[in-house]
Amino acid sequence: MASLQEQLLKAGMVDKKKAKQLNQEKRKQVKQAKGTGQVLVDEGKEAAKRALADKAERDRELxxxxxxxxxxxxxxxQIIQLITLNKIDRKNGEIAYQFTDGKKIKKLYVDALLQAQLIKGVIALVKLKxxxxxxxxxxxxKIKQRDDSAVLVHNTQSASDIVAEDDPYAAYQIPDDLMW
Known part of the structure; x- marks a missing residue:
């Protein structure tokens, strides 16, 4: 098997004079490195190592x-499977339940029982596609743990919803089904 130099000579890409000159320069560099105690660095090998390291890093990132x-x-x-397996039937809905999806107000028709459960937080409204x-x-x-944006309405009873004993307006509760 011929060396790269011999192959280039046969192909006519390099003439004998140029090849001889390159060999002499290389020998001089090796001799100088031995005399001074320096380590001769092959730039081609270093560039190849850098290229391999860069390629490996790009591959890891990909x-x-x-x-x-x-x-x-x-x-x-998982979210789609959870929703499809556990969705609640809402066929006979006659009450419009309004909620926000992003910046838009949407309407979903439910019956009175589902509306009460939505308000109390027993059930929740989620987005499916x-x-x-x-x-x-x-x-x-469970859906909220995976993707918070999929759950649109999930009411929970907070401390402010619980009426204090000495509240003078305790008898005047705002009805949950108040429609504006």
Whole structure:
């Protein structure tokens, strides 16, 4: 097997004079390095090592991105499965329940029982692709752990909702089904 120099000579890309001159320069560099105690650095090898390290880093970054994308798809699939397996039927809805999705106000028709459960926080409203579904509060908590933006309405009773004993307006509660 011929060396690279011999191959270049045969191809006519380098003439004998130029090849001889390059060999002499290389020998001089090696001799000078031995005499001074310096280590001779082959720039070609160093460039190749740097290129390999750069390529390895790019490959690791691409793998991280692919893994993150795969994880995101897996989470979305889990959310869809949770919603489809646990959604609550709302066929006979005659009461319009209004909620916000982003900056838009949306309307979902539910019956009186579902409306009361939504208000109390027993069930929650979640987004499924382009539609909306009702699921139990426990399922909504599991969905919220995976993706907070999928749960649109999940009412919880806070300390401010509990009426104090000495409240003078305790007898004048605002009805939950008040429609504006």
């Amino acid at each position: 793998n991280r991105q692919r893994q993150a994308e795969a994880d995101k798809k897996a989470i979305q699939a 382009d539609g909306y579904e009702l699921v139990p509060a426990i399922i909504a908590d």
